[in-house]
Amino acid sequence: MRTDVQVAVIGGGIVGVSVLYWLAKLGWTDTVLLERRELTSGSTWHAAGNTTYFGPYPKMTQLFAGSIRTYLQAQEESGQSVGFHETGSLRLAATQRELDLFHVYKPRFAQMGIPFHIRTPDEVSRLHPLIDAGDIFGAAHTPTDGHVDPTGATNAVAAAARTMGAAVERHCPVASLRPEGGKWLLETPAGTVTAQQVVVATSFWAREMLAAIGLNPPLFATQHHEIITETVPEIAVLDSELPAMRDSYVSCSVRQERDGLLIGIYETAPEFWALDGIPKDFKEELLPPNIDRLMPHLERLMERMPTFAQAGIKVANNGPMCFTPDGLPMLGPIPEKAGLWLASGFNVGIGTGGGSAEFLAKWITSGHPVPGLEAVHADRFGNDMTAEAALDAIRKVYARGYHLPDSI
Numbered sequence: 001m002r003t004d005v006q007v008a009v010i011g012g013g014i015v016g017v018s019v020l021y022w023l024a025k026l027g028w029t030d031t032v033l034l035e036r037r038e039l040t041s042g043s044t045w046h047a048a049g050n051t052t053y054f055g056p057y058p059k060m061t062q063l064f065a066g067s068i069r070t071y072l073q074a075q076e077e078s079g080q081s082v083g084f085h086e087t088g089s090l091r092l093a094a095t096q097r098e099l100d101l102f103h104v105y106k107p108r109f110a111q112m113g114i115p116f117h118i119r120t121p122d123e124v125s126r127l128h129p130l131i132d133a134g135d136i137f138g139a140a141h142t143p144t145d146g147h148v149d150p151t152g153a154t155n156a157v158a159a160a161a162r163t164m165g166a167a168v169e170r171h172c173p174v175a176s177l178r179p180e181g182g183k184w185l186l187e188t189p190a191g192t193v194t195a196q197q198v199v200v201a202t203s204f205w206a207r208e209m210l211a212a213i214g215l216n217p218p219l220f221a222t223q224h225h226e227i228i229t230e231t232v233p234e235i236a237v238l239d240s241e242l243p244a245m246r247d248s249y250v251s252c253s254v255r256q257e258r259d260g261l262l263i264g265i266y267e268t269a270p271e272f273w274a275l276d277g278i279p280k281d282f283k284e285e286l287l288p289p290n291i292d293r294l295m296p297h298l299e300r301l302m303e304r305m306p307t308f309a310q311a312g313i314k315v316a317n318n319g320p321m322c323f324t325p326d327g328l329p330m331l332g333p334i335p336e337k338a339g340l341w342l343a344s345g346f347n348v349g350i351g352t353g354g355g356s357a358e359f360l361a362k363w364i365t366s367g368h369p370v371p372g373l374e375a376v377h378a379d380r381f382g383n384d385m386t387a388e389a390a391l392d393a394i395r396k397v398y399a400r401g402y403h404l405p406d407s408i
């Protein structure tokens with residue numbers, strides 16, 4: 001095991017492996033990634049893998065676009081499939097304001113070279129015959145996005161990083177970190193790792209890990225549900241895969257999963273998990289699902305997609321998912337802790353992990369952030385936000401689900 005490195009990355013989810021990958025791409029291979037258990041052991045293994053260009057926050061489109069590019073590049077380089085399905089996505093306009101905003105966003109997508117069309121309700125029905133388009137104003141259509149297999153993507157990115165010379169250590173939990181002599185010392189069961197720089201990519205575990213050195217990042221675990229249905233006969237007869245649908249009225253995303261539907265739900269009254277501390281023996285686990293809480297959303301989905309009313313539920317998953325008070329990840333150096341970087345707080349980490357890692361790795365290797373993404377800088381909450389204030393803000397931002405932001 002490498003015990004004296006330029007950069008140690010802690011955490012082997014999609015974000016940690018992507019940081020390792022991008023550091024290697026930029027020529028920094030004196031690195032090691034330390035993962036507590038297996039790669040993907042946190043939220044990554046149970047994610048739906050949606051990688052749209054059109055996330056909840058338009059300013060993050062750059063990160064979404066960079067993520068799909070990262071995964072496809074790593075697939076090419078590693079020879080391992082990331083399972084990309086290019087289904088495209090429809091972001092429904094449930095209100096006239098949403099449709100107006102899509103027109104505002106359109107030039108941004110054109111600038112980035114991302115195909116983006118505004119569809120009429122009739123066109124939506126043709127693209128997605130299961131949607132009842134009677135009550136919508138139209139949709140934004142991004143035809144070249146879709147979804148990946150999160151485990152496949154993580155492994156492909158890690159394999160490509162290794163091929164370039166980076167190292168990965170699994171079953172190597174970091175028990176503590178501390179600065180000493182201008183470097184960082186990381187204690188692991190396999191011995192002390194000395195690193196000039198450290199990237200903390202441990203998602204909701206980062207809060208406790210950093211509290212031990214006097215930091216107070218507002219990173220908390222929400223409970224997030226997804227539902228997978230049994231086979232839907234109307235889907236089984238289709239020749240091509242349906243585009244994903246996102247809808248503020250239902251507060252859900254819905255995509256095809258084999259011959260059924262996979263539904264991710266942003267509840268209006270979200271619940272947290274493990275506020276008293278992440279259980280020390282937490283493995284690759286899901287939390288008990290609570291279908292009653294989802295019913296208001298599922299009833300709306302039956303209006304929007306009447307076929308869903310006939311579909312049997314095969315699986316209901318409830319997984320912990322990291323959230324910050326504004327719903328954006330925390331990326332960048334930690335003030336007054338020279339050499340310590342944060343890459344945590346992702347609630348759409350498959351969608352944005354690859355692109356965020358590119359952004360962070362460029363910052364680490366050049367000393368300067370790419371401008372324009374100040375909204376994700378790690379220092380934006382300061383160090384004094386109370387847990388109550390953070391939880392209150394997270395509740396509000398989570399409940400907004402697929403609502404577009406108030407400001408343009």
Ligand SMILES: Cc1cc2nc3c(=O)[nH]c(=O)nc-3n(C[C@H](O)[C@H](O)[C@H](O)COP(=O)(O)OP(=O)(O)OC[C@H]3O[C@@H](n4cnc5c(N)ncnc54)[C@H](O)[C@@H]3O)c2cc1C
Pocket residue numbers: 010011012013014015016034035036037038039040041042043044045046047048049050051172173174175201202203204205209224225226264317318319320321322343344345346347348349350351352353
């Ligand atoms: C039901 C559900 C569906 C989702 N669907 C989507 C989706 O469709 N699209 C999307 O973009 N996002 C989705 N997400 C969110 C997505 O799963 C996360 O945003 C993403 O996986 C976060 O990646 P990460 O690398 O930041 O964290 P994680 O995957 O949680 O990785 C953190 C890693 O750090 C390791 N670790 C922790 N402590 C230590 C330590 N002390 N030492 C060493 N290692 C440590 C953990 O073992 C873990 O492997 C979904 C989430 C849920 C719950």
